[in-house]
Amino acid sequence: MSVIVIACEGNICRSPYVQFALADALDRSGVHDHSVRSVGVRTVAGRPMFHRSSAALAAAGITGHESFRSSPATPALLADADLVLTMERWHRSSIVERVPRTLRRVFTLREAARIASRADLVADVAVTGGDVAAVLRRRRLDAITPDPVADDIPDPVAGDAEAHAAFRRTADDAVSALVPLIVACASGAAA
Template identity: 35%
Template sequence: MDRPRRPGLTPTPSPDGAGTPGSRRERRTLQQEGAARPASPQTVLLACTGNICRSAFGEKALQLRIDALAPGRVDVGGVGTQVNMRLRVPPPLVAAAEEHGVTGLASHVPSQMTPSILGAADLILAATGDHMRRLLHDVPRAITRTFTLRELAALIREMDARTGGAWIRPGRGVQGFAQEASRHRALARAPGASLDIPDPYHGPDEGYARMVELMLPELDVVADALARAVAPAS
């Protein structure tokens, strides 16, 4: 059974699948972004192009992992930068995900990225550097809490190796963790290393399985770090 998304993470689609940033509802949401949000659950948002492959799988898989480590403390959502509401998750990806215990993709409905959705997230994980640049073009102030998934995972591995994990303090929260990670962003950028997740859409069926196998270790690293960040302060 699909876990319902936190209302603040899921925009209401317009008939043509696009968000409506100029609407009164969205302007009210933007005005409220500066208000304090509940400490729990905190929010993580994954983003790709259509929200039917990379961010859809990432949302379900990360939620599954974080619920096992820190139940009820983090909500995970997903959006696309160019959503087509007629599209759904390709069956080969549904099958590949289910082989790894990730369910719910067959009924997944894509969501369009909007500034208010980005503004409400404590941490934003983009599929590629191009997606990250698009997100930050719309919401520049999100720079300290926006990464590519592979970038953040590489950074966590490096910082954990250097500090024995002590750089993530319990009780700091998702956004506090993201802001601390952003100070060490250069550690993830090894020369020649790709920080992108290739898009399997319109490719061979094997591409979906490769995407799943690429993303799962990165999601495991991020879920562990988030669980440490939202653990009660000692």
Template identity: 30%
Template sequence: MNRILFVCTGNTCRSPMAEGIMRSILAEAGLSDIEVRSAGVSAYPGTPISDHAASVLSMKGSSGPSESTLLSQSLVDWADLVLTMTSSHKRHTIQLYPEAVDKVYTLKEYVQDDAGAAVKIAEIETLLTEVQLKQALSEPVTDEERRRIEELQQEVPSHDIADPYGGSLRMYQSAAQEIEECLIKLAAKLRANR
């Protein structure tokens, strides 16, 4: 696994911070042969990254991309692993690029080490996909399906990293801290798999 793509919404906050922080972590861990990039499912190419995201990266001695990139087939093809910031980014990516389903995860999901939670997450993803298909075909969603999804979602911790967009520097620092904790686990996992 030599190429990792981080994905968020606009590629101006979370995924650029993940890209920049991960580069620093990889360099420190002696894993500099691993390449990282980032993109957004709704990015406007060329938009500068958020000032707060750039400030957080600078405070950490890291640097990310200077402008946003739209998620594309070529980026998905380039990546060995696609790590999204939220479950909705994951679903969106898989809807656009279904052939990549086996390499798309949320960042938190990929680094978790709770097998029981992984089974529940897989069930949630299956149920959500079935419900979306039913809705697209104008078929009714059963109360049992709704109840099971809600039940599972309450049992499983969120795999979403909150979007600091438009928030304070403190919100960006908090998001970056959450991302960095996951990236440290990711680097350890990458090192163990060598």
């Protein structure tokens, strides 16, 4: 089973929202051999999900998030992950500093989405043996942005309902761009 870890700062708003949205999208796409988890790089265990994230998931018909509680990013979990997706560049840096061997498997969500949208879902999957992180590494230079800040998804917790809606649109677009690559890799690895 492949493990995807989604990380943000507090693991109460962005990363749990993406965790459940990505898991749901993969499930609806027929990919059931992935475990999607979320963590915070600066959190304590046991905090509930931010009410706007929880309500948005419920409104989308996504279940399972009701009993969610925050989890800190532990070296063991990060080391075991096949792919780590962060909300901001500093989260990526924090993870690589904690667990240097994650360097080849950690991307911001928006960076991964941008790369995935440029990937050749046949050739890249064949060359990498269906390893999502390897495809992302292979195509990373093809998708460099002139504005690195564009790779960040700002934290909407202190904002209003519109700030959270803007976050969700950005996150949902990134998930939609990434899912075809994960599906292709799961299919290619199974072939």
